[in-house]
Structures are given as C-alpha cells and as structure tokens.
Amino acid sequence: MNIETQSPQNAGAAWPLIAVLSACNFVIGMGAFMVVGMIEPLADGLGVSVATVGGLMTIYALGYAILSPLLVSLSGSIGRRRVLAFGLSVFVGASLLAAVFPVLGALYLLRIIAAAGAGLVTPVTSAIAAGLSAPQERGKTLAAVFFGLTLAQVLGIPVGSWIAYTYGWRIAFVMVALLGLPCIWLVWTRVPAGLTFAPTSLRDLGGVLRDPVLMGSTLFTASFLGAIYVLFTYIPPLLAQEMGLGRNGIAAVLLVFGAAAVVGNLGGGWLSDRIGAVRTLALLCCGQIALMPVFSALPLPFWTVLTMVFFWSGMGWSFAAPQQMRLVTMAPDKAPVLLALNAAAIYIGIAIGSAVGGVVISIAGLTALGAVAGILMLGALAHLLWSHRAANIRRSNG
Structure with missing residues (x-):
C-alpha cells in the first residue's frame, strides 16, 4: 500500500487511530445526511417545496463528486494530519454558517463548501485504513473506519431530525459544528505528523479516469446507491403521507434504520472477508431488488414497516466495505485515487437517486418510489456483473 509510515504488521497498534478516523466520519455523515431527516x-x-429542499442533498452530492477526487489528487503530497484537519475545519465552518444564513441560495452554496471539506476527509480515512490492514483483514478494518458514517445513521440523523422538528433546523446545523470541533483537535493530536501517501497528482487521477475497467467498477457505487436514494431521500414524507407518522414516528423509523446500518456495516466487512467482495455485493443487490418495491404497498402495520426498514438498511450499509475492498484489491498502487473516486461515486449515486426521486414524485407520487428503486437496483446488479467480468478478462489477459 501507499502508507509510508505504517504496515500491516503493526496494524494492531493503529486501532486508536482508526477510532479517531471513525469519529471524523461520524461528523461528516451526520452533517451530510441529516438533511434527509429534516426535509419537512x-x-x-424556507417556504419552499419538499422536492426543492431535496435539492440540497443533490447539490451536496454533486459538489462532493466533482471536488473530492480533484482535492485528494492535489493534496497527495501533504501530510494526512493537515489534510484531515483542514477538511474538517471547512466542513464545520460551512455547517455553522448554514445556521446563520437561512436563505435557500446561501444554503446551496454552503452545502457545496461543506462537500469540499468532506471530500478531503472520508477518502483519506479509508486510504489510511486500507494501508494499515493486512489483506485478509482489510474488509474488517475498512468497516471499522466506515463505522462512523453508519453510527451517524443510528444517532446523528434521528437526533438531528428530532432537534429540527422540535427546536428548528438551524439548531441541528449548529450541533454538527459543535461536534466537529473536538474531532479537529483529535486529528491534530492523534494522527501522526509523518503519515503520508506516496504522492498523487492530477496525472494519476487522469490515468484512472481513462481506465474503463477501473471506472466501470468504481461507478457501480453510484448505481447501487442511486437506486437506494430514490427511496431513502423521501422516506420521511412517504411515511407521513401513507402511514400518518409525525415527528416521533419518523424519528423511530430513522433510529431503526441507523441501528441496522451498524449491523450491516460490520456484517458486510465480515462477509466479504469470507465469501469475497463480489459475491457479497451480488447478494446485497438481490436483497434490495426483493425488498424495496414493497414500500410501494404502504400502508402496512407499523411493526412490519420497522422490520422492512431494518433489513433494507442493513443490506444497504453492508455495501461499503466489500466495494472498497474490491477496488483496493484491483489496483493497490492506485488506492488513494480509487477511494477518492469511490467516495465521489457515493455522492453521484445520491445526487442521481434524489433527483430521480423528485421526478418520480412529480409524475407518479410518493407511492411509486419503492417500485422505481427496485427496477434501478436490477440495473445495478447488471452493472456489477459486467464490471466483474471485464476485470476478470483483463486479469486473464495479463
């Protein structure tokens, strides 16, 4: 791997550092996805439509997708501590300003700035984790760093949603900023100053972008998450309309979603270490294809919905570790750029999914979201199988 100061042999000593990186991802995840829980x-x-507010998620995703690979490539020769501290500072500052300037246009701009900060944090934490782990434990280590994002689903999103409904959405943004401040201190005091990658550049980024096999494999991330976010972006208004849920009911559903995210994240790393990344991803696609269309059959008994949400979230969040493991295994020497592009693909998928969801709502209403998401997941499965076949052909040709 490209970490110069650590190696898999001393990875056991790196777990306190992994915990710090996971905490950083918690703040990033909460600030990024909290908008889903406070759309209404x-x-x-702001006096605008639900679909317009959903655009805040879309613009954040697009900003991340464009800026993250560029910023990671340009900062490849800078120490990881400085990059992480700077990225977190930008993210925290943008979150705080979002509470101060409650105007839709300003919020859109600040979400782009926040995305730039996040784009320097999450892929760097993943690359460090991959470099610190032995190949047979890489899935588990990546899952541990990604745990912060899943914990944001358990605590951050439902708590942020509850605060937004109770005290106003501005206070929710302030809370993100306050949580981010100690993470900046932890990065500066716990991440070693000499922890660096082999230098990356725009030339490295361009080489990966021109590689159809690597890009095809990376963009599966967008296909998979795009299908999920058609439904997930608008799950609160769907549950409000079809199930009659209010603040507490929606917060409870989001809490179950988050708990399942933790189980899924850890389970995905465990499963991929045992049956392989591609088989794990194929199983997850099939489960989503079977489950998501059922959301178009609402209303259903509340406990049935909670069970559905648990398995839906668990399968969705099992995705991160096997996909990252798959990419790192394909091209270890290109890991920093690949992981940055993979993180960008996450937000491309979110942008596409939330935008498609808004179109579906305007044409067919909220109840059509589940069926459309299931159809798009069929396309994601086909994408996975195609990209895997292409990688095998390249491997067999030497």
Whole structure:
C-alpha cells in the first residue's frame, strides 16, 4: 500500500487511530445526511417545496463528486494530519454558517463548501485504513473506519431530525459544528505528523479516469446507491403521507434504520472477508431488488414497516466495505485515487437517486418510489456483473 509510515504488521497498534478516523466520519455523515431527516422542517421554514429542499442533498452530492477526487489528487503530497484537519475545519465552518444564513441560495452554496471539506476527509480515512490492514483483514478494518458514517445513521440523523422538528433546523446545523470541533483537535493530536501517501497528482487521477475497467467498477457505487436514494431521500414524507407518522414516528423509523446500518456495516466487512467482495455485493443487490418495491404497498402495520426498514438498511450499509475492498484489491498502487473516486461515486449515486426521486414524485407520487428503486437496483446488479467480468478478462489477459 501507499502508507509510508505504517504496515500491516503493526496494524494492531493503529486501532486508536482508526477510532479517531471513525469519529471524523461520524461528523461528516451526520452533517451530510441529516438533511434527509429534516426535509419537512426545512421546507416549512424556507417556504419552499419538499422536492426543492431535496435539492440540497443533490447539490451536496454533486459538489462532493466533482471536488473530492480533484482535492485528494492535489493534496497527495501533504501530510494526512493537515489534510484531515483542514477538511474538517471547512466542513464545520460551512455547517455553522448554514445556521446563520437561512436563505435557500446561501444554503446551496454552503452545502457545496461543506462537500469540499468532506471530500478531503472520508477518502483519506479509508486510504489510511486500507494501508494499515493486512489483506485478509482489510474488509474488517475498512468497516471499522466506515463505522462512523453508519453510527451517524443510528444517532446523528434521528437526533438531528428530532432537534429540527422540535427546536428548528438551524439548531441541528449548529450541533454538527459543535461536534466537529473536538474531532479537529483529535486529528491534530492523534494522527501522526509523518503519515503520508506516496504522492498523487492530477496525472494519476487522469490515468484512472481513462481506465474503463477501473471506472466501470468504481461507478457501480453510484448505481447501487442511486437506486437506494430514490427511496431513502423521501422516506420521511412517504411515511407521513401513507402511514400518518409525525415527528416521533419518523424519528423511530430513522433510529431503526441507523441501528441496522451498524449491523450491516460490520456484517458486510465480515462477509466479504469470507465469501469475497463480489459475491457479497451480488447478494446485497438481490436483497434490495426483493425488498424495496414493497414500500410501494404502504400502508402496512407499523411493526412490519420497522422490520422492512431494518433489513433494507442493513443490506444497504453492508455495501461499503466489500466495494472498497474490491477496488483496493484491483489496483493497490492506485488506492488513494480509487477511494477518492469511490467516495465521489457515493455522492453521484445520491445526487442521481434524489433527483430521480423528485421526478418520480412529480409524475407518479410518493407511492411509486419503492417500485422505481427496485427496477434501478436490477440495473445495478447488471452493472456489477459486467464490471466483474471485464476485470476478470483483463486479469486473464495479463
């Protein structure tokens, strides 16, 4: 791997550092996805439609997708501590300003700035984790760093949603900023100053972008998450309309979603270490294809919905570790750029999914979201199988 100061042999000593990286991802995940849980308070407070507020998720995703690979490539020769501290500072500052300037246009701009900060944090934490782990434990280590993002689903999103409904959405953004401040201190005091990658550049980024096999494999991330976010972006208004849920009911559903995310994240790393990344990803696609269309059959008994949400979230969040493991295994020497592009593909998928969801709502209503998401997941499965076949052909040809 490209970490110069650590090696898999001393990876056991690196777990305190992994915990710090995971904490950083918690703040990033909460600030990024909290908008999903407070779409209705934001829409009411700004006097705009639900679909317009959903655009805040879309613009964040697009900003991340464009800026993250560029910024990671340009900062490849800078120490990881400085990059992480700077990225977190930008993210925290943008979150705080979002509470101060409650105007839709300003929020859109600040979400782009926040995405730039996040784009320097998450892929760097993943690359460090991959470099610190032995190949047979890489899935588990990547899952540990990604645990912060899943914990944001358990605590951050439902708590942020509850605060937004109770005290206003501005307070939710302030909370993200306050949580980010100690993470900046932890990075500066716990991440070794000499921890660096082999230098990366725009030339490295360009080489990967021109590689159809690597890009095809990376963009599966967008296909998979795009299908999920058609439904997930608008799950609160769907549950409000079809199930009659209010603040507490929606917060409870999001809490179950988050708990399942933790189980899924850890389970995905465990499973991929045992049956392989591609088989794990194929199983997850099939489960989503079977489950998501059922959301178009609402209303259903509340406990049935909670069970559905648990398995839906668990399968969705099992995705991160096997996909990252797959990419790192394909081209270890290109890991920093690949992981940055993979993180960008996450947000491309979110942008596509939230945008498609908004179109579906305008044409067919909220109840059509589950069926459309299931159809798109069929396309994601086909994408996975195609990219895997292409990688095998390249491998067999030497």
